[in-house]
Amino acid sequence: MKKIEAVIKPFKLDEVREALSAMGISGLTVTEVKGFGRQKGHTELYRGAEYVVDFLPKVKIEIVVVSGQVDAAIEAIIKAARTGKIGDGKIFVMPVEQVVRIRTGETDEAAI
Numbered sequence: 460m461k462k463i464e465a466v467i468k469p470f471k472l473d474e475v476r477e478a479l480s481a482m483g484i485s486g487l488t489v490t491e492v493k494g495f496g497r498q499k500g501h502t503e504l505y506r507g508a509e510y511v512v513d514f515l516p517k518v519k520i521e522i523v524v525v526s527g528q529v530d531a532a533i534e535a536i537i538k539a540a541r542t543g544k545i546g547d548g549k550i551f552v553m554p555v556e557q558v559v560r561i562r563t564g565e566t567d568e569a570a571i
Contacts (some may be wrong), residue, residue, distance in 0.1 A: 460555040461529050465520045467540040467548040472535040488521040
């Protein structure tokens, strides 16, 4: 099993969720986060004063999938989240040793 974390632009969340649902992934966790990479923030005007926004709003999606679904999940996220502009985000893949469903006690793939 693998955990996939994707940091994407907030307005792409619905498209990514729909793409993952279409391939049978029903559970995901979404967190509103802030950060920057090469995009490095931007300058905004507020009441005539200019200020720098260092951290840009992003959304982090976390899913756990069986190893055979990893490539398809990554492709679905890329296809749905890509705008072609800087700041589209990143995807991280990590191993998952164990999963336990608290309500039933099911473990591993049965608990996903």
